[in-house]
Amino acid sequence: MIYTVTLNPSIDYVVSLNQMNIGLVNRLRDANKFPGGKGINVSRVLNQLNVSNTALGFLGGFTGKFVAQSLDQLNVNSNFVKISGDTRINVKIHAQDETELNAKGPKIMESELQCFIDNFNSITEKDIVIFSGSIPENLPQNLYDTIIKKIKKNGAQFVVDTTGKGLMDTLPNKPLLIKPNNHELGDLFDTKVETDDEIEYYGKKLVELGAQNVMISMAAAGGMLVSKDHVYRSFAPKGKVLNSVGAGDSMLAGFVGEYVKTGELEQAFKQGLACGSATAFSLDIADKGKIREVLSDINVFER
């Protein structure tokens, strides 16, 4: 089984307007609510790829109810711990630029955290756990690492999509996949990475430090996959971007979904790229029709 972890889910309130004027009343052209949070987005795309999975994390309040109901309607399996606080609302503004306002999210009580950790008591070597997104402020910021050490004892694989020290600390436990974007990759080494050669160089460093596969996303410039034996590159297809929120999560889901089916790295990278761009070209997270359509435009080459 694949488990996705979203410790701080959200309602993504996606609004569009022609021009955002700070300090004035702005009238919206369009507004939509979606269940959000990185792990939840991963689960939704895995569902589109017919890969069974269970979404885990914390949900609470009227906002949590909306997310839970939306996931039920979308047939996403889930086992969220019910919390006393309200799940957050994140506002995504599409105007002359894309701007995101991500809330802090609710406090998690000790008993709620314990309930969540108990999910991992029965994990086995057949399972993959995907950790993505921010950790609520009042929880230990090394929580991913603590759970990873626990599940590694049972032989499970894991994928992690986070940044900075939180990501670096997980590397000795050999994640199946990490997915920094090009800016996050630079930040990990306190530098700026600009060229493909630099991306490959720092991607290889992460492999040396323990990652089995490093998929670097680069928005409209495509992506690179670095593993011990291969370096693949692809440029993103052209299309009309409707909402790129969740493109990275979709890319990760595409990779993992295809990898568990075929064990083929190049194929998995290609599916990841298709899912990422398909989401960028959709208002919501991509559906299977859009993913199939975009897949035929993806070309991957070995560097």
Ligand SMILES: Nc1ncnc2c1ncn2[C@@H]1O[C@H](COP(=O)(O)OP(=O)(O)OP(=O)(O)O)[C@@H](O)[C@H]1O
């Ligand atoms: N404008 C775009 N045009 C085409 N493809 C895109 C575009 N934006 C994203 N993609 C595809 O989706 C992938 C992931 O996007 P991106 O690099 O923005 O991830 P991210 O920074 O993790 O984003 P997020 O945190 O919003 O999910 C890219 O590598 C690319 O393949």
Ligand SMILES: O=P(O)(O)OC[C@@]1(O)O[C@H](CO)[C@@H](O)[C@@H]1O
């Ligand atoms: O605040 P975090 O946890 O870092 O990111 C949360 C979030 O921006 O990530 C997803 C897109 O990747 C959105 O659905 C959600 O609102």
